[in-house]
Amino acid sequence: MRFLxxxxxxxxxxxxxxxxxxxxxxxxxxYELRDDTEALxxxxxxxxxxxxxxxGTGPLGLDIFSVDVALNITTLSEAELAALPTMYVDGAHHGxxxxxxxxxxxxxxxxxxxxxxxxxxxAGKRLVVTPIMNTxxxxxxxxxxxxxxxxxxxxxxxxxxxxxxxxxxxxxxxxTYRGPSAGSEGETxxxxxxxxxxxxxxxxxxxxxxxxIVLPWKTPYESPDHEHARAISDxxxxxxxxxxxxxxxxLSYRDPSGAGESIAWGYGARGAISVIVEVTTMQWxxxxxxxxxQELANELLMYDMAWENLLKLGGRPVVIGTGPGELxxxxxxxxxxxxxxxGGIILPRLEPGETATVDWHDSQLRYERILRNPExxxxxxxxxxxxxxxxxxxxxxxPVPAVSPLAVFTVLGLAARSRIIRA
Numbered sequence: 001m002r003f004l005x006x007x008x009x010x011x012x013x014x015x016x017x018x019x020x021x022x023x024x025x026x027x028x029x030x031y032e033l034r035d036d037t038e039a040l041x042x043x044x045x046x047x048x049x050x051x052x053x054x055x056g057t058g059p060l061g062l063d064i065f066s067v068d069v070a071l072n073i074t075t076l077s078e079a080e081l082a083a084l085p086t087m088y089v090d091g092a093h094h095g096x097x098x099x100x101x102x103x104x105x106x107x108x109x110x111x112x113x114x115x116x117x118x119x120x121x122x123a124g125k126r127l128v129v130t131p132i133m134n135t136x137x138x139x140x141x142x143x144x145x146x147x148x149x150x151x152x153x154x155x156x157x158x159x160x161x162x163x164x165x166x167x168x169x170x171x172x173x174x175x176t177y178r179g180p181s182a183g184s185e186g187e188t189x190x191x192x193x194x195x196x197x198x199x200x201x202x203x204x205x206x207x208x209x210x211x212x213i214v215l216p217w218k219t220p221y222e223s224p225d226h227e228h229a230r231a232i233s234d235x236x237x238x239x240x241x242x243x244x245x246x247x248x249x250x251l252s253y254r255d256p257s258g259a260g261e262s263i264a265w266g267y268g269a270r271g272a273i274s275v276i277v278e279v280t281t282m283q284w285x286x287x288x289x290x291x292x293x294q295e296l297a298n299e300l301l302m303y304d305m306a307w308e309n310l311l312k313l314g315g316r317p318v319v320i321g322t323g324p325g326e327l328x329x330x331x332x333x334x335x336x337x338x339x340x341x342x343g344g345i346i347l348p349r350l351e352p353g354e355t356a357t358v359d360w361h362d363s364q365l366r367y368e369r370i371l372r373n374p375e376x377x378x379x380x381x382x383x384x385x386x387x388x389x390x391x392x393x394x395x396x397x398x399p400v401p402a403v404s405p406l407a408v409f410t411v412l413g414l415a416a417r418s419r420i421i422r423a
Contacts, residue, residue: 025291027098028105030139033131034065037105041067044112047122049073054190055135058146062135064190067108069127071119084126086198087310088272089303090191091130091206093152093262095137095144096174096283100206102292103279104131107303125310128198133187143174149185150175152207153258155192155265156182158217161228163258178260191262192269196377200272201313202306205262207278213245213253213302214276216264222255232267233371237314237335240352241273244309244334249302251277271370271380273313277302309334314369314382317350324392327360338368342388360391 028036041050047069054064070076070084089107091100108129115122132138136146144150148168153159159182169175179185183192195203207214218226221235232238242253256264256276266274279299293300306313315337321328331337331350340347344359350367358365370382 058136066130071122085201086126087202089129089204092132095134095142097208099208099280101131103296142171144169149179153178153260154188155260157265157268159260161259200270203266203272203274210278214256216267218255240334245302248305249298330355340367
């Protein structure tokens with residue numbers, strides 16, 4: 001706490017001494033961000049629901065809070081809400097990375113404002129935002145949680161394989177302690193429970209300290225000599241997403257420094273395109289020397305891009321033509337679609353941009369929007385059901401009846417008689 005007091009006093013001194021104080025902007029405290037997030041959601045009662053669904057492990061029991069956003073959210077059943085393709089954004093697994101929380105809050109604000117003006121911006125999708133994962137750490141300006149655990153080394157996916165410590169951390173030099181066991185921390189368990197309840201297409205976890213995009217685990221593309229490097233099965237889809245991210249934000253990508261990260265679990269267990277967004281190099285400060293929105297402008301463009309293309313994150317067949325017993329479909333997604341079937345022969349794979357004809361004997365087209373992986377949770381297989389209506393009947397060609405000689409002579413006679421009468 002002494003470190004937090006000194007940092008706060010330093011920040012106040014900077015505000016007092018700055019020649020253009022109006023250019024400086026102070027970061028939210030934990031309590032301010034909680035209250036401002038709840039107030040923001042209350043401005044859009046038809047679109048947003050604020051909730052507190054977990055707490056920090058410290059004695060204060062600080063709430064982990066989120067906002068759930070969907071069109072007409074209060075009228076949707078639980079099943080309807082759970083079925084919506086979802087983007088999940090969180091921040092501050094490391095409590096001293098306050099700008100990641102600010103990025104999550106600003107993005108939430110942007111989506112709500114745009115959706116209120118244009119409901120189509122939100123149609124058919126769901127957004128869930130948790131600005132602060134490590135509530136105790138955020139309050140204390142500490143990387144680790146109350147138990148000294150680095151929450152972003154605590155997830156049960158490649159837990160402890162590399163880049164972690166077996167020594168409990170303490171502030172301000174808090175380290176990378178992975179915890180006594182995989183998924184040991186309450187904050188980790190709360191976040192996994194939340195993600196398990198979502199039809200997760202994309203997961204962006206905000207951090208600070210560098211300014212780039214981080215992949216779920218060590219890969220042969222970036223770390224070919226690392227003993228634990230492992231391929232990403234949907235790598236072509238990831239590449240498209242990463243290229244689009246770089247195009248709008250200028251951010252490059254890299255492998256992570258440690259294992260057991262939230263995004264490894266988000267992709268490995270839940271099948272979502274999952275990345276860390278390192279939103280700024282500034283690790284922690286009570287003030288920013290420009291407005292927060294200016295500092296985070298490029299990163300917010302990446303968040304926007306992911307949201308606006310959410311339905312393309314995987315295979316996305318669309319029906320472009322119908323005929324008796326057949327559908328013509330085109331894959332408008334950024335990844336391949338797998339095992340397409342509308343009640344007939346299964347089409348094993350449809351690449352992005354490809355068109356194909358499939359048998360149509362069912363009112364639903366089923367496909368897998370990502371590559372099936374037996375290591376994933378059983379409900380995260382990426383199966384999508386698309387309503388395509390009642391199949392058109394497949395009417396077989398009727399055989400032409402044989403014509404007898406008597407019928408031919410009768411027709412010719414009638415024709416001759418008709419010419420005589422007209423003459």
